Structures are given as structure tokens and as C-alpha cells.
Amino acid sequence: MRWWGWGEDGHAVALPPAAEALLRDELGADPEARRPPVGLDEVSLPESRLPAAAGERLAAALGGEHMRDEREERIGHAVGRSYPDLVRIRAGDASSAPDAVLRPASAEQVAAVLAACAEHGVAVVPFGGGTSVVGGVEPVRDGRDAAVSLDLGRLDSTVEVDRTSLTARLDAGLFGPEAERRLASEGVTLGHFPQSFEYSTVGGWVATRSAGQASTGYGRIDELVEAVRCVTPAGEIGTRAVPASAAGPSTRELLVGSEGVLGVICEATVRVRPAPAYRRYEGWSFASFAEGCDAFRVMEQAEASADVNRLSDEAETSLSMALASSGSRAEGLGRRYLRLRGHERGCIAIVGFEGEEDEAERRRRHTAALLRAGGGISIGPRPGAAWLRSRYSGPYLRDELLDRRVMVETLETATSWSNLASLHGAVAEALRTALGGRGTPPLVMCHVSHLYPSGASLYFTFLARQEDDALEQWRVAKTAASEAIVAGGGTITHHHAIGRDHRQWMRAEVGELGIELIRAAKERLDPAGIMNPGKLLP
Numbered sequence: 001m002r003w004w005g006w007g008e009d010g011h012a013v014a015l016p017p018a019a020e021a022l023l024r025d026e027l028g029a030d031p032e033a034r035r036p037p038v039g040l041d042e043v044s045l046p047e048s049r050l051p052a053a054a055g056e057r058l059a060a061a062l063g064g065e066h067m068r069d070e071r072e073e074r075i076g077h078a079v080g081r082s083y084p085d086l087v088r089i090r091a092g093d094a095s096s097a098p099d100a101v102l103r104p105a106s107a108e109q110v111a112a113v114l115a116a117c118a119e120h121g122v123a124v125v126p127f128g129g130g131t132s133v134v135g136g137v138e139p140v141r142d143g144r145d146a147a148v149s150l151d152l153g154r155l156d157s158t159v160e161v162d163r164t165s166l167t168a169r170l171d172a173g174l175f176g177p178e179a180e181r182r183l184a185s186e187g188v189t190l191g192h193f194p195q196s197f198e199y200s201t202v203g204g205w206v207a208t209r210s211a212g213q214a215s216t217g218y219g220r221i222d223e224l225v226e227a228v229r230c231v232t233p234a235g236e237i238g239t240r241a242v243p244a245s246a247a248g249p250s251t252r253e254l255l256v257g258s259e260g261v262l263g264v265i266c267e268a269t270v271r272v273r274p275a276p277a278y279r280r281y282e283g284w285s286f287a288s289f290a291e292g293c294d295a296f297r298v299m300e301q302a303e304a305s306a307d308v309n310r311l312s313d314e315a316e317t318s319l320s321m322a323l324a325s326s327g328s329r330a331e332g333l334g335r336r337y338l339r340l341r342g343h344e345r346g347c348i349a350i351v352g353f354e355g356e357e358d359e360a361e362r363r364r365r366h367t368a369a370l371l372r373a374g375g376g377i378s379i380g381p382r383p384g385a386a387w388l389r390s391r392y393s394g395p396y397l398r399d400e401l402l403d404r405r406v407m408v409e410t411l412e413t414a415t416s417w418s419n420l421a422s423l424h425g426a427v428a429e430a431l432r433t434a435l436g437g438r439g440t441p442p443l444v445m446c447h448v449s450h451l452y453p454s455g456a457s458l459y460f461t462f463l464a465r466q467e468d469d470a471l472e473q474w475r476v477a478k479t480a481a482s483e484a485i486v487a488g489g490g491t492i493t494h495h496h497a498i499g500r501d502h503r504q505w506m507r508a509e510v511g512e513l514g515i516e517l518i519r520a521a522k523e524r525l526d527p528a529g530i531m532n533p534g535k536l537l538p
């Protein structure tokens with residue numbers, strides 16, 4: 001992945017002309033304003049401060065070619081992929097870059113690296129794909145002289161499928177596409193497709209409790225993980241690959257979501273399913289977000305949800321329709337029909353079914369009946385197919401928007417069904433007030449994308465004209481939204497994790513004693529405090 005953005009060089013996604021007009025008219029963005037990333041040689045990077053003795057031991061443990069301190073390597077591991085990360089790295093700030101990048105090829109090499117780093121007091125930051133959007137992979141030295149990035153990309157050889165039990169043992173460094181390609185060759189799928197799928201890893205998913213676009217159907221990663229193998233500075237913990245256990249509190253649960261602060265997840269045994277032979281994605285319209293949410297709730301509580309379920313609010317719907325508009329006669333007729341049915345400011349939903357054709361179609365009919373009863377109007381397979389085609393393209397557009405000095409950020413939460421509308425309103429209002437008060441009123445939009453019998457997630461996207469002090473503008477918006485989430489009864493994160501950026505709200509999430517409990521586990525597993533300092537715990 002290129003060091004300043006998403007994807008690889010040469011894979012640019014152009015902004016549609018409708019988007020240009022929208023940025024100008026809605027945000028007041030200057031169409032001529034540009035802030036491209038600086039060149040690699042202009043990035044300011046401190047000298048590596050890795051103590052020579054530590055360097056010698058690490059090189060001996062890994063082989064010299066797998067311990068790198070070249071400029072591009074260190075810059076490429078300096079930050080994750082959040083908006084503030086990208087603002088800083090594009091401006092040439094790699095001040096917290098690791099002093100070296102280490103690439104172990106086995107759990108034994110990971111153990112040797114941790115032993116050497118503990119002895120020399122060097123901080124270790126596990127690095128999967130580096131797609132964290134909460135500051136999870138940026139080194140924080142916390143009083144230590146040096147930090148290394150532990151890139152797990154070489155832990156990528158094992159994909160061992162048990163077809164009878166429908167489980168698979170996966171190495172942590174496997175990237176999404178490679179893991180799915182190898183599972184598909186055995187006729188199975190994990191069904192885990194976060195939007196960052198192309199550039200994130202199995203270990204990163206497990207370490208952050210990630211959710212994929214189809215997680216309502218397949219389950220979140222924390223529901224799919226049966227066992228983990230984790231190397232900590234104090235030794236290795238392996239949990240047992242059994243379908244269920246009553247053996248006390250779950251150590252697997254402690255390690256899943258541990259964000260690299262306890263140890264390095266080297267391998268996970270996950271539940272898989274037969275690869276779907278059939279897929280059908282389609283669009284629905286609802287008169288309002290409130291009506292759509294209620295229909296989704298009824299569908300979920302009747303155990304009739306699709307595998308993918310997304311409901312955009314009015315703002316997200318109107319933006320995506322403006323961007324996708326072809327101006328064709330058929331589209332005009334379709335809109336007229338929806339207007340006549342009272343859906344002129346309606347909300348679009350996408351529902352997607354995967355599996356064996358008969359079974360998926362049976363589920364689809366049941367879901368359709370419930371959505372129709374909830375006021376939904378089917379708008380056919382075309383919107384579903386379009387969503388499926390472009391499900392990974394959003395992050396490429398973000399680079400274009402940053403070039404044009406547009407702030408674009410996302411945040412997410414989850415709450416109960418009874419609180420969903422109130423939290424949706426409170427977070428959107430907090431963002432509008434925080435940014436509007438600074439003279440850069442935002443476009444705030446949201447969708448529901450993960451359903452549970454008791455509630456759902458809310459995923460906000462907001463755009464605003466970028467101010468000169470882009471980081472302060474972001475900080476004000478992020479703080480306002482996070483405070484609104486906590487005060488409004490939501491979780492500070494449904495799937496992005498805590499990292500550095502949500503740390504200050506961790507106490508509100510688990511309480512003082514909860515923090516002490518996690519800290520006690522860390523002190524036992526990582527007595528020298530080298531594992532990803534400055535993350536997860538306040």
C-alpha cells in the first residue's frame with residue numbers, strides 16, 4: 001500500500017463530476033484548492049535510535065534482511081489509515097516512525113524478538129496491514145528510547161481446513177484476499193469482508209474485534225474465532241479449538257480485541273462455511289430512516305435478516321443518489337414512482353443473501369415479506385449489484401478528497417433499538433454544531449449495517465471543507481461526536497477498536513475496575529510494558 005494513502009500507485013479513482021459540484025455547493029470547497037502529499041524525500045524522519053546491542057540481537061533472531069531501517073520502510077509503518085494519520089503523513093510528518101521494521105516468519109521468531117525487546121526496553125508495535133483507523137499502529141514510546149514495528153506479513157503460510165468440522169487454522173499475517181483465495185480452493189469461506197479487506201490481515205481482525213460487511217449473516221470475527229495462539233513476553237498462550245467450553249472465564253475473549261497490548265496473535269482457528277454458490281443483492285426503499293430501522297428491527301428479531309443489511313439515512317441516501325444519477329428515463333420513472341408512494345425523501349436499503357440457491361431464495365422471500373409489511377418498496381437487484389461492485393472503492397475516493405482539501409472521516413457506534421433514533425440524532429447534531437460553529441458546516445450521513453436482536457450499529461461519515469489547522473478541526477469534531485456517543489448510551493466503538501484515539505473513553509466503557517483488570521493481565525503477560533504502549537488502556 002502506498003505510504004500516504006490507500007491502494008497502490010496507479011490505482012486512482014476519479015471523483016464523479018456530480019461530486020465536484022456537491023463539494024462546491026454544499027461544503028463551499030474551493031474547486032481549485034489542492035493539497036497533494038509531499039514527496040517521499042521531503043518527509044521528516046528522525047534518525048533511528050535503536051540501541052546497537054538490541055539491533056544485533058534482533059538481527060541474529062531474524063536474519064539481517066528481515067530487520068529494516070530504510071526510509072521508505074519506516075515511513076510506511078509510521079501511521080495507520082485514519083484521517084489524522086493521513087493528514088500528518090501527507091504533510092511529511094513521520095516523527096513517530098518506528099526505529100526499525102521487523103519481519104518474523106514464525107511464532108518462535110516472534111518470541112525471540114519479544115525477549116530481545118523486553119531485555120533492551122524497546123517498545124513493540126504489532127503491525128498487520130496497518131489499516132487501523134484509531135491510531136493502533138503508530139508507535140508511542142512512552143518514555144522508552146526506541147520502538148520497532150513488528151510486521152507480521154511473513155506469518156502467512158498456514159491455511160489448514162478441517163472440512164468435517166468446518167474450521168480453519170489461519171496464520172495471522174494472511175491478508176484478506178489471500179486467505180479467502182486459499183479457503184475458496186478448499187470450497188469454504190470465512191465470510192469476513194471489512195471494507196479494508198484488501199489490505200487488512202487475519203491477525204489484525206482478531207486483535208481489533210472487527211466486523212465485516214456481511215457480519216450480520218456470517219458473524220463478527222469475535223464470533224468466528226474458535227481459538228488463538230498468542231505469543232506474549234511472558235510466554236505463549238494457546239486456547240483450545242473446541243466448539244464451546246465451560247472452563248471458567250474465557251482467555252480467548254481476553255486475547256481477542258487485545259490490540260497488541262498483551263502479545264502477538266500468531267494464528268487463529270476460525271469457523272468457516274461452504275463457499276456460497278449463489279448471491280443475490282437487492283435494493284429497498286423506505287419512506288424514512290425511522291421506518292426503515294423499524295422494519296430492520298422486526299426482520300432481525302424474527303431471525304429473518306439477510307447476510308448483508310445496510311440502511312442509509314436520508315442524508316446518505318440523497319448523496320449516493322446524486323452521485324450515482326445517470327439521468328436516464330428509466331431512473332426518472334423509478335423516482336417518480338417512489339415519489340408517488342411518499343418516498344421522495346426516502347431511504348435506501350441494501351440486503352444481500354448468500355448460500356445455496358434454494359435456501360437463499362427461501363430466506364429472501366421471508367425477508368421480503370417482512371420488509372414489505374414494514375413499508376418497504378423493492379427497487380430490484382440493480383442497486384444491490386452496484387453496491388457489491390463498489391464495496392471496496394470508498395477508501396480510494398478518500399485520497400482524492402484529501403487532495404482537494406476536504407475533511408472526510410468516519411466513526412461508528414452501536415446501541416439498543418429503543419435508543420437508536422435518539423443516538424443517531426445526537427451524534428449528527430454534535431458534529432454539525434462542532435464544525436458549523438467553526439464556520440465549516442459538514443455534511444453528516446449515517447447508515448445502519450450490523451443488526452442484533454437487541455440493537456444495531458450506526459456508521460457515520462462526515463465531510464467538511466478542510467481548515468488550515470486540519471488536525472485541530474478533526475480533534476474538535478471527534479471529541480464532540482465521542483462525547484455525544486458516551487452521553488447518549490452508545491459504545492465508543494462497535495468495530496474500529498480503541499487504539500490511541502478512543503483511549504480516553506475506555507473508562508466510560510468498562511469502568512475503573514475493568515481498566516485495572518486489563519492492566520493486571522498486561523502486567524502479568526508483559527511485565528516490561530513493551531507491548532504497544534499508549535494503546536487501549538487510558
Ligand SMILES: Cc1cc2nc3c(=O)[nH]c(=O)nc-3n(C[C@H](O)[C@H](O)[C@H](O)COP(=O)(O)OP(=O)(O)OC[C@H]3O[C@@H](n4cnc5c(N)ncnc54)[C@H](O)[C@@H]3O)c2cc1C
Pocket residue numbers: 080081082125126127128129130131132133136137152172193194195196199200201202203204205206207208209210211212213258259260261263264265266395495496497499532535
Ligand atoms: C478504509 C478502511 C475501511 C475499514 N473498514 C472496516 C470495516 O469494515 N470493519 C472493521 O472492523 N474495520 C474496518 N477498518 C479498520 C481496520 O481495517 C480494522 O481494524 C482491521 O481489523 C485492522 O486490520 P490490520 O491487519 O490492518 O491491523 P493493523 O491496522 O495493522 O493493526 C490494528 C491493531 O491490531 C494490532 N495487531 C495487528 N495484528 C496483530 C496481531 N497479529 N497480534 C496482535 N496485535 C495485532 C495492532 O498493533 C493495532 O493495535 C477500516 C479501515 C480503513 C482504513
